[in-house]
Amino acid sequence: MIEFLQQLINGLSLGAIYALIALGYTMVYGVLRFINFAHGDVFMIGAFVGLFAGPMVMRGFGGQPTWTGAFLVLIIAMVACAILGIVIEKLAYRPLRNRPRLTVLITAIGVSLFLENFGQLPFVFGPDPQSFPDLIGDHAITIPAMFGPLTDLTIMVSQVLVFVVTIVLLVALRFIVTRTKLGMAMRALSVNPVATSLMGVNNDVVISFTFGLGSALAGAAGILISIQQPSIDPLMGLQPGIKAFVAAVLGGIGNIPGAALGGILLGVIETLVVGYSDVLHIPPGYRDAVAFFLLILILLFKPTGLLGRVEREKV
Amino acid sequence: MFERSKFTLLASIAAIFVVSRFSSHIGPYYYDIIISIGINIILAVSLNLVNGYTGQFSLGHAGFMSVGAYTVAALTTAGTYTVLPRLAFLGPVVSISVYFGVSLLLGGLAAGIAGLLVGIPSLRLKGDYLAIVTLGFGEIIKVIIENVDALGGSRGFSVLTVYTNLFWVYSIAALTIFVVLNLVNSTYGRGFLTVRDDEVAAEAMGINTTKYKVLAFSLAAAFAGVAGGLYVQFKQFITPEGFNFMTSVSIVTMVILGGMGSTAGVVLAAILLTILPEWLRYISELPSLPAWLVPLLQNQMIPYSILLIILMLTRPQGLFGVAAVKRKPA
Numbered sequence: 112m113i114e115f116l117q118q119l120i121n122g123l124s125l126g127a128i129y130a131l132i133a134l135g136y137t138m139v140y141g142v143l144r145f146i147n148f149a150h151g152d153v154f155m156i157g158a159f160v161g162l163f164a165g166p167m168v169m170r171g172f173g174g175q176p177t178w179t180g181a182f183l184v185l186i187i188a189m190v191a192c193a194i195l196g197i198v199i200e201k202l203a204y205r206p207l208r209n210r211p212r213l214t215v216l217i218t219a220i221g222v223s224l225f226l227e228n229f230g231q232l233p234f235v236f237g238p239d240p241q242s243f244p245d246l247i248g249d250h251a252i253t254i255p256a257m258f259g260p261l262t263d264l265t266i267m268v269s270q271v272l273v274f275v276v277t278i279v280l281l282v283a284l285r286f287i288v289t290r291t292k293l294g295m296a297m298r299a300l301s302v303n304p305v306a307t308s309l310m311g312v313n314n315d316v317v318i319s320f321t322f323g324l325g326s327a328l329a330g331a332a333g334i335l336i337s338i339q340q341p342s343i344d345p346l347m348g349l350q351p352g353i354k355a356f357v358a359a360v361l362g363g364i365g366n367i368p369g370a371a372l373g374g375i376l377l378g379v380i381e382t383l384v385v386g387y388s389d390v391l392h393i394p395p396g397y398r399d400a401v402a403f404f405l406l407i408l409i410l411l412f413k414p415t416g417l418l419g420r421v422e423r424e425k426v
Numbered sequence: 427m428f429e430r431s432k433f434t435l436l437a438s439i440a441a442i443f444v445v446s447r448f449s450s451h452i453g454p455y456y457y458d459i460i461i462s463i464g465i466n467i468i469l470a471v472s473l474n475l476v477n478g479y480t481g482q483f484s485l486g487h488a489g490f491m492s493v494g495a496y497t498v499a500a501l502t503t504a505g506t507y508t509v510l511p512r513l514a515f516l517g518p519v520v521s522i523s524v525y526f527g528v529s530l531l532l533g534g535l536a537a538g539i540a541g542l543l544v545g546i547p548s549l550r551l552k553g554d555y556l557a558i559v560t561l562g563f564g565e566i567i568k569v570i571i572e573n574v575d576a577l578g579g580s581r582g583f584s585v586l587t588v589y590t591n592l593f594w595v596y597s598i599a600a601l602t603i604f605v606v607l608n609l610v611n612s613t614y615g616r617g618f619l620t621v622r623d624d625e626v627a628a629e630a631m632g633i634n635t636t637k638y639k640v641l642a643f644s645l646a647a648a649f650a651g652v653a654g655g656l657y658v659q660f661k662q663f664i665t666p667e668g669f670n671f672m673t674s675v676s677i678v679t680m681v682i683l684g685g686m687g688s689t690a691g692v693v694l695a696a697i698l699l700t701i702l703p704e705w706l707r708y709i710s711e712l713p714s715l716p717a718w719l720v721p722l723l724q725n726q727m728i729p730y731s732i733l734l735i736i737l738m739l740t741r742p743q744g745l746f747g748v749a750a751v752k753r754k755p756a
């Protein structure tokens with residue numbers, strides 16, 4: 112039971128990361144109907160912004176890990192990624208707005224490869240893993256003795272932080288999407304882009320905003336995962352990027368609550384499969400294959416995802 | 427039409443046979459490049475059937491290549507002392523040819539079956555799902571091979587023999603071009619083009635679009651498997667990491683540069699993009715070059731990615747492609 116709870120906690124904190132990245136995929140898919148392949152690499156850039164900004168901010172706070180400093184680094188990474196996302200959209204995707212989706216998809220793959228391989232150049236980030244500064248002084252939380260057997264659980268401060276930050280960001284996103292004018296425009300655009308432009312919505316602004324919002328969430332995810340894992344490298348966005356896409360499909364691509372749900376579910380399932388690999392007779396090495404088996408299962412049985420709606424195709 | 431193309435195929439195989447007699451005069455470096463070009467032609471032309479003619483988007487060609495490569499590697503290793511001696515009555519050349527030919531065929535079959543298994547769930551859906559599923563499949567295959575100790579795991583698999591030669595590679599390349607061209611030019615094969623041009627209209631005309639997509643996909647996978655078999659019997663050493671996403675993307679780049687749906691263009695692009703990294707490496711070794719430029723030239727994915735973006739922005743139909751990709755989305 113304790114072991115199960117432990118796996119569940121690990122799974123939830125991993126799932127929160129997937130959820131944050133998946134939101135970017137699903138929002139862009141919602142407005143433009145294409146898979147932004149470069150999204151995982153925006154997440155990687157977020158981590159590297161933290162790598163550079165982290166020590167600078169920490170120096171400003173006397174070289175000690177502080178909550179304010181960590182928060183500042185998070186904001187810096189989110190802003191930097193938002194700008195990057197908007198720039199990518201403007202340079203690479205906007206000129207292709209009315210082209211077939213395949214053309215845009217290929218461009219997105221090009222952008223993704225460019226970010227990955229440009230990042231590997233020795234004068235950019237370099238190909239080797241680099242250790243990420245300990246922004247919050249991560250340690251295991253001591254659970255009070257009154258919780259009895261639960262004291263055996265290992266909960267890291269970073270795991271709680273990941274979960275709290277994710278929930279705060281999700282609530283903020285929910286507010287933006289449902290309560291603000293831009294959010295309303297975003298939802299309208301995903302239903303019918305021609306109608307929104309006729310209603311006086313500037314579609315370009317809304318699309319830029321969507322990219323900025325999604326990329327900011329990816330940037331936050333980049334910082335949150337780097338706090339938990341020892342090192343970062345320019346190819347770190349590849350696997351989480353693809354898995355987050357699977358999460359978005361699992362929840363129903365284009366559906367915002369679906370992406371959050373799909374991300375959390377995927378994180379929990381993946382962690383449980385690895386944690387119980389001896390019971391399930393699946394070697395732990397198959398960790399990275401879990402998401403794809405899941406993807407094939409969804410496509411076979413419920414291609415619209417858990418919360419997705421069936422879209423009628425009009426000819 | 428059909429008879430003439432058959433004649434062309436036989437004539438080119440005969441010509442390849444004659445040329446391959448002189449292959450010992452080619453230096454090892456250039457021989458290596460020539461074989462790589464041939465293997466890339468097989469990969470790119472077969473992928474063009476899916477990405478170009480049928481209008482789908484597969485990102486897992488390297489995965490199917492690895493299925494074929496590992497199948498052929500296992501078969502040729504396992505049978506060297508058991509199966510091969512039994513064929514000895516055919517004489518040394520014929521027995522090895524039959525043995526290698528059958529291994530390649532089985533490698534292609536294995537990859538084709540893998541293609542069928544991946545294609546059936548993902549090709550029923552419209553949209554970009556195939557890209558992600560094939561990408562995922564490439565990863566799954568990699569993870570599976572890494573965890574199977576009999577195949578060497580992540581340490582890789584080495585074979586002792588080098589059966590692949592210029593004749594094998596280029597006659598199979600010619601066969602691939604022959605099959606793809608004849609297929610898409612046949613009455614039956616027009617179905618592939620209709621799926622690409624308008625899936626809804628094709629369905630309305632009674633075309634079973636899923637069947638066409640799955641057929642194109644499995645056939646391309648089978649050819650990729652054969653290419654993988656040729657690859658392992660040439661390089662003698664394969665690792666799961668060697669068939670990663672980047673390998674798939676470089677094949678996709680060949681198809682896009684050549685022009686989706688143009689076999690001649692894709693063949694030319696396969697030749698160009700196999701030589702390009704070698705040429706860039708040559709330039710990067712020039713002594714007068716500034717030091718910061720060297721890693722930029724040695725990482726072939728940077729020019730590939732820039733090429734992809736610029737092509738899509740300026741000439742999405744590729745060098746020789748038909749204008750089908752210009753079509754506006756429905």
